Amino acid sequence: MAEVTVRDVYKAYGAVRVLRGVSIDMHDGEFVVLVGPSGCGKSTLLRMIAGLEEINSGDILIGDRVVNDVAPKDRDIAMVFQSYALYPHMTVASNMGFSLEIRRKATDLITAAVGRAAGTLGLGDLLARFPRELSGGQRQRVAMGRAIVRQPQVFLFDEPLSNLDAKLRVQMRTEIKALHQDMGTTAIYVTHDQVEAMTMADRIVVMNEGVIQQIGHPLEVYDRPANQFVASFIGSPGMNFLEGTARQTADTSWVEMVDGTKLPAPRTDAEEGQTVIYGVRPEALTIDEEARSGLIARVDVTEPTGLSTLVFSRVADSITCAFTMDRLDLTRGQPIGLVPDVARVHLFDQASGVRL
Amino acid sequence: MITVGQSKARRLALHAGHTAGLAVFMVFAMFPLFWLVKISLTPNNLLYSEGITLWPSSITWDNYQFALLGSRFPRFFLNSVVVSLSSAAIVTLVAAAGGYAFSRFRFAGKVPIMFVMLLTQMVPLVMLIAPIFKIMSPLGLTNSLTGLIIVYTAFNVPFATFLMQSFFDGIPRELEDAAMIDGCTRLTALRRVIFPLTLPGMGATLGFVFTAAWSELLFALMLINSDDKMTFPVGMLTFVTKFSVDFGQMMAAGVLALIPACIFFAFIQRYLIQGLTAGAVKG
Numbered sequence: 142m143a144e145v146t147v148r149d150v151y152k153a154y155g156a157v158r159v160l161r162g163v164s165i166d167m168h169d170g171e172f173v174v175l176v177g178p179s180g181c182g183k184s185t186l187l188r189m190i191a192g193l194e195e196i197n198s199g200d201i202l203i204g205d206r207v208v209n210d211v212a213p214k215d216r217d218i219a220m221v222f223q224s225y226a227l228y229p230h231m232t233v234a235s236n237m238g239f240s241l242e243i244r245r246k247a248t249d250l251i252t253a254a255v256g257r258a259a260g261t262l263g264l265g266d267l268l269a270r271f272p273r274e275l276s277g278g279q280r281q282r283v284a285m286g287r288a289i290v291r292q293p294q295v296f297l298f299d300e301p302l303s304n305l306d307a308k309l310r311v312q313m314r315t316e317i318k319a320l321h322q323d324m325g326t327t328a329i330y331v332t333h334d335q336v337e338a339m340t341m342a343d344r345i346v347v348m349n350e351g352v353i354q355q356i357g358h359p360l361e362v363y364d365r366p367a368n369q370f371v372a373s374f375i376g377s378p379g380m381n382f383l384e385g386t387a388r389q390t391a392d393t394s395w396v397e398m399v400d401g402t403k404l405p406a407p408r409t410d411a412e413e414g415q416t417v418i419y420g421v422r423p424e425a426l427t428i429d430e431e432a433r434s435g436l437i438a439r440v441d442v443t444e445p446t447g448l449s450t451l452v453f454s455r456v457a458d459s460i461t462c463a464f465t466m467d468r469l470d471l472t473r474g475q476p477i478g479l480v481p482d483v484a485r486v487h488l489f490d491q492a493s494g495v496r497l
Numbered sequence: 498m499i500t501v502g503q504s505k506a507r508r509l510a511l512h513a514g515h516t517a518g519l520a521v522f523m524v525f526a527m528f529p530l531f532w533l534v535k536i537s538l539t540p541n542n543l544l545y546s547e548g549i550t551l552w553p554s555s556i557t558w559d560n561y562q563f564a565l566l567g568s569r570f571p572r573f574f575l576n577s578v579v580v581s582l583s584s585a586a587i588v589t590l591v592a593a594a595g596g597y598a599f600s601r602f603r604f605a606g607k608v609p610i611m612f613v614m615l616l617t618q619m620v621p622l623v624m625l626i627a628p629i630f631k632i633m634s635p636l637g638l639t640n641s642l643t644g645l646i647i648v649y650t651a652f653n654v655p656f657a658t659f660l661m662q663s664f665f666d667g668i669p670r671e672l673e674d675a676a677m678i679d680g681c682t683r684l685t686a687l688r689r690v691i692f693p694l695t696l697p698g699m700g701a702t703l704g705f706v707f708t709a710a711w712s713e714l715l716f717a718l719m720l721i722n723s724d725d726k727m728t729f730p731v732g733m734l735t736f737v738t739k740f741s742v743d744f745g746q747m748m749a750a751g752v753l754a755l756i757p758a759c760i761f762f763a764f765i766q767r768y769l770i771q772g773l774t775a776g777a778v779k780g
Contacts, residue, residue, distance in 0.1 A: 193674050213677045220678045226671035230693045240679035243689075287679070 143204035143217075143294040143327060144169045145190060150199030152185055152351075159185050161351045163199075167329060167344075172321050174330045176338035177348035178374070183331045184299055186348075190329060191297050192216050203295060214243075219288035220297040223304060225280045227272040227287075234259075234268040237286045258286040261320070278309045285317070289324065296321075298330040302337065314341060335375050339363065347371050364485075369494035372420050372487060378451060380487075381426070381461045383419045383436075387411035387488065396488065400457060402436050405483040409497040411490075417497065418489040423464035425485035428452060429478030430469065436461075436479045440471045454479070530755075537561065537748035544744060560749035569724055570750050573732030578757060580642055580728055581710040584649035588657050588706045589699050591650070596661025597687070601670070614655040622652065626719050639720050645728070648720070649710045657702045664698030665691070700765040711758055729754050 145167040152160040160182045167173045175183040188194040190201055192213035200207050208216050219240070227236050235242075237258055238251040246254075259265050262282045272280055281301065288296055298317070302310045318341050321328050332338055338345050339359045347354040347362060347370075355367035366372035372380045385396035387406070394411075395403045396419045404419060411417050429435055438454035438461055445468065452463045454477060463479055471477065488497045503511075536544070538556040547553060564570045598604075599611065629648060630639065638644030668691060676686035714730040721727050724735075729750070736747035 188674075191674070191678055193677070212682070213674075214680045214682065216678075218678060220675065222671045222675060224669060224671050226669065226675035228672065228676075228690055239676075239689075243680035243685065287675075291679075 144171075144202075145295055145327060145329065146200070146202040147186070147190070148200040148202070150186070150189065150201065151197045152182070152189065152194070153197055159351050160189075163348075163351070163353055165346055165353065165356060167327060170325045170327055172318070172328045172330065172341060172343045173346060174332060174338040174342035174344075175346045175348060176332055176335055176374070177354075179333060180350075181348040182351040183333075183346075183348050187220075187297055187299055187329060187331045190295075191218055191220050217294045218297055219291055219293040219295075220299065221281075221284045221288050221301045223300040225272075225284040225301075225304075227280055227283055229272055231271075232268065233264060233270050233272070233275070233283050233286075236272065236283055237264075237268075237290050240287065240291045254290050255286075258290045261289070262286050277305055278313065281305060281309075281313060285320070289320070292326075294327065296326055296328040298328065298332075300332055301330075302332070302334075310337075317341065336377060339375065345375070347374060349374075366420075366487065366496060368496055369418055369420065369489040372489070372496070376422060378423050378462045378464070380420045380422050382489075383421075383456065383459065383461070384491065385417060385419050387413065387415045387417045389413055398436070398457075404436060404481055405486070406488055407483055407486055409488050411488050411497045416491040418491055418494075420487040420489055421481045422485060423451065423462040425482040426461070426463040427480040427482070428463050428465055428467075428469065429480055430471070432476040432478045434478045434480055436481075437476055438479055440473055440475045440477055442473070443469065443471050452477070533748050533751050533755075536744055537752050539745060541745055560745040561753070563746050564749040564753060568746065568750070569727075569735070570729070570732060570753070572725055573727050573729040574754065574757075576642060576726060577711060577728040577730075577754070580645050580649065581707050583646045584653065584710040585703045585707040587646065587650045588653045589661075589702045591654050592657035592661045592702055593695065593699060595654070595658040596663075597665050597691070599658065599662045600665035601673075614658065617655050622715060626715070629716070630719060633720060640722050640726055641720075642726060644720055645717060648716050649706070649713065653706045653709060657706060660702055660705070661695070661698055664695050664701075668694050700767075704762060704765050707761055708758065711754075 145165075147163055147165045147167075150160055150163045151158075163182070163186060165173070175186060177183050185194055189196055190203075192208065192211060196209055200209060202208065203216055203218070228239065231239065234255050238255045241251045241254060255268070256265075259268055262285055264279070264282055264286055267275065267279060267283075272283065275283065281304075284301065301317070302313050305313060314337060317330075330337075330341060342359050344356060345359050345362050346356050349370050355362055355371045357365075362371060362375055366375060366380075369382065373382070383396075383398060383404075385398045385404070387409075388395050388397050388403070389408070389411075394406050394408050396406045396417060397403055398419075406419065427435075436456055438456040440452060440454045441460060442453045444451040444453070449464060449466050450469055452465065452469065452471060453460050454463070455461075456479075461479060489495065490497055535552065537560050538558075539547075539553040540555060540557040540559070543553050543555070599607065633639050633644050633648075636644075638647065672690050672694070673683070673686045676690045677683065681689060712730060713728075717728045717731045718734070721731055727735075733747055733750060733754075736743045736750065
């Protein structure tokens with residue numbers, strides 16, 4: 142086990158700058174999730190930690206050793222790939238034992254280690270099979286097994302669940318988290334799925350365009366997003382954004398929408414008259430079916446899931462989503478009032494997107 | 498081929514047409530081979546006297562006996578085996594190394610090198626006879642099996658490299674990444690993970706170069722002038738004399754020359770079919 146430190150790392154492919162000064166301290170035993178849209182640099186960063194990609198400048202440390210120029214094989218890491226990257230010509234047992242075999246460990250030691258890992262992952266009956274004879278979920282487990290057999294200092298996961306169907310993904314998500322809790326090894330996990338990030342991480346690193354947007358505990362990132370990008374990326378369904386003008390008096394503050402509606406706002410640094418983005422999550426909106434209060438909107442679509450209902454309604458030109466546990470009987474075009482919970486409202490600077 | 502929604506009669510007709518088409522092709526492709534065997538077994542005195550028949554009234558093994566025991570054919574044959582196997586082995590190794598580099602590395606001059614390699618494939622070989630003779634002669638590489646191996650290797654490496662590159666392209670890079678994280682150097686990863694997966698590609702390349710070298714006549718004829726260095730395609734011409742062509746013996750030698758090619762292909766067939774399809778889909 143070891144901490145991993147990324148210090149001011151830059152990476153460019155020709156003129157394309159992929160990472161622009163990234164710094165993260167990952168603690169020993171922590172489960173850190175790097176999340177962001179495609180092309181944000183998260184996989185590149187992971188591959189740099191693995192040693193599969195060179196760094197233009199900056200340092201990467203595993204433990205207290207700078208590993209910038211250390212070959213992947215000498216970094217004492219294990220990686221699970223999106224495509225699993227199982228060796229097609231080797232059996233499950235050989236795949237899992239390969240790293241130990243390469244290190245010339247004794248056969249009985251390899252057999253024991255593979256047996257232990259197979260037991261943990263429920264692969265005991267599959268050891269003699271080839272990867273092509275396994276289902277997607279089983280392959281994923283073998284890839285995990287290959288990683289844990291060696292007991293490395295750090296686990297790296299590169300979107301390991303992307304190729305699985307939705308149900309299996311949820312199951313494997315739980316298993317990976319449980320496995321991490323049992324083993325306590327530092328894990329760095331890359332995903333573009335914010336639900337995976339929220340559910341698995343000790344800390345989330347949100348990235349966009351090669352820059353870290355925010356690092357924090359999942360709920361902290363959810364409740365106090367650093368900027369509009371984080372607010373929009375984390376959370377499903379996403380946060381609603383409405384443009385307005387900040388207004389305040391000595392003891393109250395609100396945002397005035399284009400149509401004149403006044404929505405209550407928290408006290409922020411926003412200046413009187415400043416154009417702001419009013420951000421409110423779907424679950425922080427209460428629906429007034431009589432349309433007597435709040436922001437007046439017209440129902441567009443309702444999506445009942447059984448557990449809850451999502452109500453999409455139209456305010457001026459934009460669609461706003463509200464989440465309710467009630468089973469509402471709304472018709473298309475019906476006017477409703479959307480009442481925001483002021484304690485959970487965020488204001489963002491319209492120009493920079495930074496939370497005020 | 499069965500397609501949903503077609504009537505039974507139509508399916509049958511399609512199936513029959515399909516089979517008939519294949520049968521016609523097979524006859525067309527195999528008939529020269531059949532004729533080769535037929536002539537090799539026909540006694541000399543019946544060759545012209547019986548007219549054109551599908552099978553002679555009596556057969557003889559004399560032609561084979563003469564080809565094996567009375568002619569220099571065994572020597573030609575051995576020379577061909579040496580030249581073809583060596584060329585195939587060297588080309589496959591060089592092409593595998595080159596193909597791997599083209600597939601996996603970004604380096605200065607990669608595109609120009611590939612372009613030049615492609616360019617070499619556009620020049621008709623006949624045009625190169627004179628310059629090659631001029632180059633080989635002072636080096637003592639004419640009338641030498643080594644010279645032939647060098648020429649065949651040089652001609653086959655570009656195409657074989659492109660072939661191998663497409664096989665390497667079909668193998669995900671992540672396998673090497675995984676192997677390198679598992680503890681391999683790039684070379685060990687290549688040997689333990691990539692090489693076993695490229696066997697079909699190597700089989701295809703070996704087969705391709707072997708056949709090309711095995712049946713090559715032009716350069717062998719030009720560069721070789723003594724009997725004991727001749728490969729069998731050149732040797733076959735010794736059955737043509739000033740006054741006659743000994744068809745029976747020539748055909749018997751031809752049938753014998755087919756045997757190693759058949760054995761070789763039977764041996765690599767499994768890899769070859771895998772290799773060609775993998776190359777077609779992934780390359």
